[in-house]
Amino acid sequence: MSRHTSDTSLRGPRSAATQERVLDLSPFRDIIKNLCGLSFDEARTATLKNGIQSRMSLLGLACPARYLELLKGDEDEFNNLVSLLTINETYFFRDPAHFQLLTERLVPALIASKKPAERLRMLSAGCSTGEEPYSIVMALMEKYGESARNLFSVTGIDIDSSAFEIAKRACYNGHSFREFPEDLKSKYFDSLGPDLFRIKGTVCKQVEFQLLNLLSETYPVSLQNFDIIFYRNVAIYFDAEDQKTTFSKLSALLNENGYLVVSSTETLAHNIGIMSLIEIDNQFLYQKKLDIGIGNRRTESGSEPRPRASGRSNPASRRSAVTARTVHQDRAAPLSTKPVEKTEVSEQRRPNCLFDKALSLAEAKKYDQAVDLIDAIIAQDPSFCKAYTLKASVLINMKELDKAEGTCLICIQKDQWCLEAFLLLGMIAKIRNDDEAALQHFKESLYIQSSCWIAHFYIAEIHRLRGELNRAYREYEIVTTLLKKGNIKEHGLTFFPLSFPMDQIxxxxNHNMTQLRKKLT
Structure with a gap:
């Protein structure tokens, strides 16, 4: 591709409004997808449009068709646009639970299986401006001290050349230090001036960076035999097919029993039978096991795999997972295989018809009658999970929290992937002011359906009330993004009078985000 020089003949007097009218994003989506694999669906239209218009304005171009031709012939400009479109929300020790999992569980287990002089190899896939791989090194140094230098090696890869250069310079400002302990800043960084810090050489030497498109046909030979891969908040840029392709490629880079860590909202999207989805200390991740059987890869033939909810006698308490549990297992056999004798049931007495009547009673606040009718429905069809969640919802409104909790647990025993049951358990915990249990249940809801905006909303509310402002802001932002897709009614609840008007979510x-921005600046 040739380099571009600004051509004043390409400039025009068109207004921004005119430019927006004639901006057809389809060919831009196609060229970006074809050249680097990034996908921009309808939910990310604004990001793509704003990026294109920003670059056109900077170059003094008024015609989208001219800019499209420029992208086809100028590699530098194409990279500039990609850099603008792939700006990641990244900072040191983002999602600290993952780094605690790394140092306290994954690394000790892997070190025990290694030869004395053999290093653990770790990969940060989609490392952006470098905060993640450097965080890995600092976390390991905190755990293992100076010996960490000889125990581990870390590699960061990314497609964005601009981010790549920032990572190699290792200079960062305050934006990258949200939730970062001050004592670690002085320990691992040198001050270069007001609000500018450079990572010390002892950390930088532990990280190697490589420029790479994750969708490349082949990877360098050096990118092999990793023990742990961090692949967080990257898959959002790929469509479903490319997500599967990339996940398969990353799996091939792992050693046997190696781990792949993804963000909580991406967990289910990658559960495609390539690796085992496991849970350690309340965190879901993947492990490469060469002996995975077909029965463990899929829950049912032709069905969409969903994470298995953890059984527990007291759902308000946190689990202590001493050993990892494989999340996907075959469904339990039916309690009885005895043929059911056919009986004539009037249309008015069918469970679905009775359910509609019970729902109407609940909406009319005739709770006792609703519960009686739901019990009759369950007696007719004990596998009717919606009846259990409706009963639990009604019991919550009756302030019968223990009974509601027990009903949810029965429902989960019958369907271990029931989104509504986990949402209701989260709400019960929230009413009890048990924030930790509430967060756990809402996160479990997101493992089942990452687009469940109401789970994100309640997580945001809990973080806001606890003063965890950055986390709250991030969750509110996710809610607004999901609602822009028009799925406000897809909240996962059959009946639960929310404490806020649905059309005002x-x-x-946005109001809360505005208030949080004021506090964060």
């Missing part, structure tokens, strides 16, 4: 989130 987006407004409420």
């Amino acid at each position: 987006a407004h409420l989130c």
Whole structure:
């Protein structure tokens, strides 16, 4: 590709409004997808449009068709646009639970299986501006001290050349230090001036960076035999097919029994039978096991795999997972295989018809009658999970929290992937002011359905009330993004009078984000 020089003949007097009218994003989506694999669906239209318009304005171009031709012939400009479109929300020790999992569970287990002089190899896939791989090194140094230099090696890869250069310079400002302990800043960084810090050489030497498109046909030979891969908040840029392709490629880079860590909202999207989805200390991740059987890869033939909810006698308490548990297992056999004798049931007495009547009673606040009718439905069809969640919802409104909790647990025994049951358990815990249990249940809801905006909303509310402002802001932002897709009714609840008007959710989130921005600046 040739380099571009600004051509004043390409400039024009068109207004921004005119430019927006004639901006057809389809060919831009196609060229970006074809050249680097990044996908921009309808939910990310604004990001793509704003990026294109920003670059056109900077170059003094008024015609989208001219800019499209420029992208086809100028590699530098194409890279500039990609850099603008792939700006990641990244900072040191983002999602600290993952780094605690790394140092306290994954690394000790892997070291025990290694030869004395053999290093653990770790990969940060989609490392952006470098905060993640450097965080890995600092976490390991905190755990193992100076000996960490000889125990580990870390590699960061990314497609964005601009981010790549920032990572190699290792200079960062305050934006990268959200939730970063001050004592570690002085320990691992040198001050270069007001709000500018450079990572010390002892950390930088532990990280190697390589420029790479994850969708490349082949990877360098050096990218092999990793023990742990961090692949967090990257898959959002790929469509479903490319997500599967990339996940398969990353799996091939792992050693046997190696781990792949993804963000909580991406967990289910990658559960495609390539690796085992496991849970350690309340965190879901993947492990490469060469002996995975077909029965463990899929729950049912032709069905969409969903994470298995953890059974527990007291759902309000946190689990202590001493050993990892494989999340996907075959469904339990039916309690009885005895043929059911056919009986004539009037249309009015069928469970679905009775359910509609019970729901109407609940909406009319005739709770006792609703519960009696739901019990009759369950007696007719004990496998009717919606009846259990409706009963639990009604019991919550009756302030019968223990009974509601027990009903949810029965439902989960019958369907271990029931989104509504986990949402209700989260709400019960929230009413009890048990924030930790509430967060756990809402996160479990997201493992089942990452687009469940109401789970994100309640997580945001809990973080806001606890003063965890950055986390709250991030969750509110996710809610607004999901609601822009028009799925406000897809909240996962059959019946639960929310404490806020449904049509005001987006407004409420934006208001809270505005208030949080003021506190964060």
